[in-house]
Amino acid sequence: xxxxxxxxxxxxxxxxxxxxxxxxxxxxxxxxxxxxxxxxxxxxxxxxxxxxxxxxxxxxxxxxxxxxxxxxxxxxxxxxxxxxxxxxxxxxxxxxxxxxxxxxxxxxxxxxxxxxxxxxxxxxxxxxxxxxxxxxxxxxxxxxxxxxxxxxxxxxxxxxxxxxxxxxxxxxxxxxxxxxxxxxxxxxxxxxxxxxxxxxxxxxxxxxxxxxxxxxxxxxxxxxxxxxxxxxxxxxxxxxxxxxxxxxxxxxxxxxxxxxxxxxxxxxxxxxxxxxxxxxxxxxxxxxxxxxxxxxxxxxxxxxxxxxxxxxxxxxxxxxxxxxxxxxxxxxxxxxxxxxxxxxxxxxxxxxxxxxxxxxxxxxxxxxxxxxxxxxxxxxxxxxxxxxxxxxxxxxxxxxxxxxxxxxxxxxxxxxxxxxxxxxxxxxxxxx
Amino acid sequence: xxxxxxxxxxxxxxxxxxxxxxxxxxxxxxxxxxxxxxxxxxxxxxxxxxxxxxxxxxxxxxxxxxxxxxxxxxxxxxxxxxxxxxxxxxxxxxxxxxxxxxxxxxxxxxxxxxxxxxxxxxxxxxxxxxxxxxxxxxxxxxxxxxxxxxxxxxxxxxxxxxxxxxxxxxxxxxxxxxxxxxxxxxxxxxxxxxxxxxxxxxxxxxxxxxxxxxxxxxxxxxxxxxxxxxxxxxxxxxxxxxxxxxxxxxxxxxxxxxxxxxxxxxxxxxxxxxxxxxxxxxxxxxxxxxxxxxxxxxxxxxxxxxxxxxxxxxxxxxxxxxxxxxxxxxxxxxxxxxxxxxxxxxxxxxxxxxxxxxxxxxxxxxxxxxxxxxxxxxxxxxxxxxxxxxxxxxxxxxxxxxxxxxxxxxxxxxxxxxxxxxxxxxxxxxxx
Numbered sequence: 001x002x003x004x005x006x007x008x009x010x011x012x013x014x015x016x017x018x019x020x021x022x023x024x025x026x027x028x029x030x031x032x033x034x035x036x037x038x039x040x041x042x043x044x045x046x047x048x049x050x051x052x053x054x055x056x057x058x059x060x061x062x063x064x065x066x067x068x069x070x071x072x073x074x075x076x077x078x079x080x081x082x083x084x085x086x087x088x089x090x091x092x093x094x095x096x097x098x099x100x101x102x103x104x105x106x107x108x109x110x111x112x113x114x115x116x117x118x119x120x121x122x123x124x125x126x127x128x129x130x131x132x133x134x135x136x137x138x139x140x141x142x143x144x145x146x147x148x149x150x151x152x153x154x155x156x157x158x159x160x161x162x163x164x165x166x167x168x169x170x171x172x173x174x175x176x177x178x179x180x181x182x183x184x185x186x187x188x189x190x191x192x193x194x195x196x197x198x199x200x201x202x203x204x205x206x207x208x209x210x211x212x213x214x215x216x217x218x219x220x221x222x223x224x225x226x227x228x229x230x231x232x233x234x235x236x237x238x239x240x241x242x243x244x245x246x247x248x249x250x251x252x253x254x255x256x257x258x259x260x261x262x263x264x265x266x267x268x269x270x271x272x273x274x275x276x277x278x279x280x281x282x283x284x285x286x287x288x289x290x291x292x293x294x295x296x297x298x299x300x301x302x303x304x305x306x307x308x309x310x311x312x313x314x315x316x317x318x319x320x321x322x323x324x325x326x327x328x329x330x331x332x333x334x335x336x337x338x339x340x341x342x343x344x345x346x347x348x349x350x351x352x353x354x355x356x357x358x359x360x361x362x363x364x365x366x367x368x369x370x371x372x373x374x375x376x377x378x379x380x381x382x383x384x385x386x387x388x389x390x391x392x393x394x395x396x397x398x399x400x401x402x403x404x405x406x407x408x409x410x411x412x413x414x415x416x417x418x419x420x421x422x423x424x425x426x427x428x429x430x431x432x
Numbered sequence: 433x434x435x436x437x438x439x440x441x442x443x444x445x446x447x448x449x450x451x452x453x454x455x456x457x458x459x460x461x462x463x464x465x466x467x468x469x470x471x472x473x474x475x476x477x478x479x480x481x482x483x484x485x486x487x488x489x490x491x492x493x494x495x496x497x498x499x500x501x502x503x504x505x506x507x508x509x510x511x512x513x514x515x516x517x518x519x520x521x522x523x524x525x526x527x528x529x530x531x532x533x534x535x536x537x538x539x540x541x542x543x544x545x546x547x548x549x550x551x552x553x554x555x556x557x558x559x560x561x562x563x564x565x566x567x568x569x570x571x572x573x574x575x576x577x578x579x580x581x582x583x584x585x586x587x588x589x590x591x592x593x594x595x596x597x598x599x600x601x602x603x604x605x606x607x608x609x610x611x612x613x614x615x616x617x618x619x620x621x622x623x624x625x626x627x628x629x630x631x632x633x634x635x636x637x638x639x640x641x642x643x644x645x646x647x648x649x650x651x652x653x654x655x656x657x658x659x660x661x662x663x664x665x666x667x668x669x670x671x672x673x674x675x676x677x678x679x680x681x682x683x684x685x686x687x688x689x690x691x692x693x694x695x696x697x698x699x700x701x702x703x704x705x706x707x708x709x710x711x712x713x714x715x716x717x718x719x720x721x722x723x724x725x726x727x728x729x730x731x732x733x734x735x736x737x738x739x740x741x742x743x744x745x746x747x748x749x750x751x752x753x754x755x756x757x758x759x760x761x762x763x764x765x766x767x768x769x770x771x772x773x774x775x776x777x778x779x780x781x782x783x784x785x786x787x788x789x790x791x792x793x794x795x796x797x798x799x800x801x802x803x804x805x806x807x808x809x810x811x812x813x814x815x816x817x818x819x820x821x822x823x824x825x826x827x828x829x830x831x832x833x834x835x836x837x838x839x840x841x842x843x844x845x846x847x848x849x850x851x852x853x854x855x856x857x858x859x860x861x862x863x864x
Contacts, residue, residue: 072809073811074806074808074809074815074816074820075811075816075819075820076812078765078815078819079755079761079762080761080762081761081762082761085761108805108808111805112805112806274752276756277753277755277756278751278752278755278819279761280755280758280759280760280761281756283756283757303806303820306819307815307816307819307820308806308819309806310806310822313748316745317749317752319710320706320709320749321709321756323511323709323710323712324708324710324712324713324715325757326712327712327714328712329511329512329513329514329710329711330511330512333511334510334511373540373544373847373850373851374740374741374742376503376506376540376851376855377504377506377507377508377854377857377858377859378855379505379506379507379508379858380507380508380510383506383507383739384506384739387710387738387740388506388507388735388739388740390742390822390824392822392824392825393824415805419803419805419808423808423809423810426811427809430811
C-alpha cells in the first residue's frame with residue numbers, strides 16, 4: 001500500500017465544513033484518507049512525508065469543454081469574424097489533420113493543462129483513439145468523446161456514429177478508471193434531428209452521458225427557430241437529449257424559460273467565458289443559471305479560440321465579467337468562482353469523488369507556490385486563488401494519487417519532444 | 433561606456449517598420465542603439481553578449497493607473513458593493529496607514545510589477561516621499577503624484593495642495609530621470625471646483641501634467657450633473673483641467689460628445705478593465721475612444737480592487753472583453769491590445785522615448801521565457817503575448833539600461849524582507 005503524508009500545508013478544500021485547513025493531508029493509493037489541523041493519528045507509521053509549507057493545495061481543476069488537438073492552431077487566426085475564422089482558417093486546416101497531428105496537438109494541450117493545474121479535461125474531437133492514448137500515458141483524467149458533425153450523407157453519418165460508439169465502448173473505464181467516455185453529436189445546427197436521435201438511442205443502449213455545443217451564438221439560435229420552430233433547448237429536449245445525464249457547452253443565449261427547463265432536466269452548463277468573448281458570441285447568463293439551480297462549470301474551449309488552456313484565467317474571468325455586465329459586484333463571489341472549476345466540474349461530469357479535498361475523495365489535487373508577492377498579504381487564500389493566481393504558480397500535480405507534475409515538470413510526458421513535434425506538425429499543415 | 437548585445441532573440445518591437453525581429457539588439461548605457469536581423473556591424477568589439485534564444489523580448493509594460501501602497505489590502509474585502517467596500521473596509525484601514533505601511537505596501541507592489549514585466553507605473557497616493565524612495569531604490573520608472581481629496585476644511589485643502597506641489601518639485605527628474613511627477617486632484621466628486629482650479633494653476637506654474645479619476649461609475653456622473661449641471665468631461669474642461677497635458681483614469685461612462693471633446697483636447701484615458709469589472713462599474717467604450725483618436729493605455733488600479741498587478745492580465749482582458757460586449761470579434765486585435773500597454777502608455781505619460789524597441793529609444797524592456805507549451809506552435813508571437821502570456825513568464829527586466837530582474841529575481845529589492853514586512857503591516861492594521 002502506498003501511503004504518504006503532506007505536512008504543514010495550507011489546504012483550500014472546497015469542503016464547506018472546513019474551507020481552509022492549515023494542517024495535514026494523508027493519501028493512501030488513489031484516495032485522500034485524512035485532512036485536518038491535527039497531525040494524523042498514525043503519523044509515526046507513515047514513512048513518506050512531503051513538506052507542504054509555503055504552498056497552497058487545492059483540488060485539481062476540471063476543464064469541462066475543449067478540443068485539445070486544436071492547440072496546433074493556437075494563434076493561427078485571431079480577431080476574425082466567426083464564420084471567416086471557421087471556414088477560411090479552422091476547417092481547411094483541420095481537414096488536413098492526421099493521427100499524428102491529433103496525437104501531438106493533444107499532447108501539447110495535455111502538457112499545458114497539467115502544468116497549469118487541470119487534472120481532468122473533457123475532450124470532444126475526432127481520431128479519439130489518439131487522444132485516449134495520450135491521456136493514458138500522461139496520468140491525467142479525461143472525459144472523451146468522438147464529436148460528430150452530421151452534415152454529410154447517411155452512410156457517413158452512420159460510420160461516424162459507429163466510430164463514436166466503438167470508441168466509447170473501447171475506452172470507458174480505461175487507464176485505471178481515469179478515462180470516461182460520452183456520446184456527443186456536435187451541435188443542433190450541425191446535426192439533423194434524426195442523427196441526434198441516433199446518438200441519444202446509442203447513449204441509452206450503452207448507458208453513456210451526453211454532451212454537445214448549444215446556443216453559442218445568436219445566429220445559431222435564430223437558425224434553430226427557422227429550421228425547427230423552437231429554440232435549441234426545447235429542440236434538444238424533444239429529441240430526448242436531456243433524458244440522458246447530459247451537459248452542454250456555451251449556452252450563451254438563453255431565455256428564462258430555457259434556464260428553467262435546463263434546471264428541471266438536470267442539465268449542466270460548461271461556461272466558456274474567454275472563448276465566448278474572443279469570438280464575440282456574448283456573455284452567458286451564469287448568475288441566473290446558478291440562481292435557478294443549474295450546475296455550472298468552466299471550459300477553456302480550444303486554444304484556437306482562447307488562446308490558452310489555463311483554467312485559472314477562466315476562474316478569474318468568471319468572477320470578474322458577470323459583476324461588470326450585471327452591475328452587481330456581489331455576483332459570483334470568489335468562493336463560487338472556485339467552485340465552478342472544482343465541485344461544479346465534478347458535478348458536470350458526474351464524478352462526485354472529484355472536486356474537493358476530503359477523506360474518501362479521489363486524490364486529484366495540485367500545489368501552488370504561495371510564497372510570491374501576488375499572494376501577500378495572506379488575507380484570504382480563496383480570494384488570492386481566484387483574483388491573483390495563474391496556472392504558472394502550479395508546482396506539483398497529483399492525479400488518482402499519482403504525482404504527474406513535480407516542480408513544474410511533467411513526469412510522464414517528454415516536454416521537449418512534444419513541443420518540437422507540435423511545431424513540426426503545424427509547419428507541415430501550414431505548408432511552410 | 434556600458435555597451436552590450438543581445439544575440440539571437442525574438443523581438444516584438446511595437447515598431448511598425450519591423451514588428452517582429454529575429455535577430456539582435458545592442459544597448460549602450462540607457463539607450464537602444466541597434467535592433468535588426470543582421471549582426472551589429474561592430475559586433476566583434478562588443479565584449480558583453482547575452483544569449484537571447486528561446487526568449488521573446490518586448491518593451492517594458494507601462495501601468496498608467498494605480499495606488500501601489502494599497503497592495504497591503506489585497507483580498508481584505510472582495511465582492512462587496514462599492515460604497516460598502518470603500519466606507520466599511522478601505523477608508524478605515526487607509527486612515528491607519530503610516531509611512532511604514534506606504535513604504536512596504538509600495539515595495540510589495542513594485543516587486544510584483546517588476547517581476548511581471550511592468551517597467552513604468554503611475555502612482556497616485558499619499559505619503560509620496562515613501563513611494564519615491566522605493567522607486568529610487570528599485571530601479572523602476574515611476575510617474576508619481578500626491579492624490580488629494582478635497583472634502584475637508586480649506587486649511588487642510590491648502591496643506592494638501594502644498595504637499596502635492598512640494599513633492600512634485602522635490603522629485604521631478606530624480607533617480608536619473610526615472611521619476612516624473614504630476615498634479616492630481618483625486619476626482620471631480622471628491623474635490624470642490626475651486627480646489628481643482630488651484631491644482632490646475634499649480635500645474636501651470638510648475639509646468640506639470642495632470643491626472644485624475646473620472647466617470648468611473650454611473651452614480652458619480654449623475655451626481656456631477658446634479659451638483660454642477662454638466663457631466664464630468666465638460667466640468668473638468670470648464671475648470672481648465674484639459675488645458676494642461678492630462679489623462680484620466682476609468683472614463684467608463686462617456687457620451688459620444690464627451691469622447692469627441694477628449695479627442696479634441698488631447699486627453700488620454702487609462703483603461704482599468706479588471707477593476708471596473710470587479711467593482712461592477714461597467715465596461716469603458718474603448719473601441720469608440722480609439723476610433724475617435726483618443727490615446728488609451730492600461731492600468732491595474734490597486735491590488736485591492738483587481739487583485740493583481742499583472743499587466744498581461746489587463747492586456748488579455750482588453751483584447752477579449754470589448755469583442756464580447758460589442759459583438760464584433762475584430763475590435764481591439766492583438767497588436768492593438770499590446771500597443772495599449774506599451775506605446776499607448778508612453779503616449780499617456782508623454783514619454784515618447786518609451787514603449788518600443790527601436791534605435792534611440794530608452795532601454796526599458798523585458799524578456800519572457802517563450803519555450804513553454806502555451807507559446808507553441810510559434811504561429812504568431814504577438815498573439816501569444818496577448819492571449820496566452822502571463823507576467824509569470826517574465827524572466828528578465830531592464831529599466832533605463834540597467835537590469836533589475838534576472839531569472840525572475842529582483843536584483844535591487846529584498847523580496848523576503850518585503851513579503852515579511854508587508855505581512856506584518858497588514859496584521860497590525862487588521863489588529864490580529
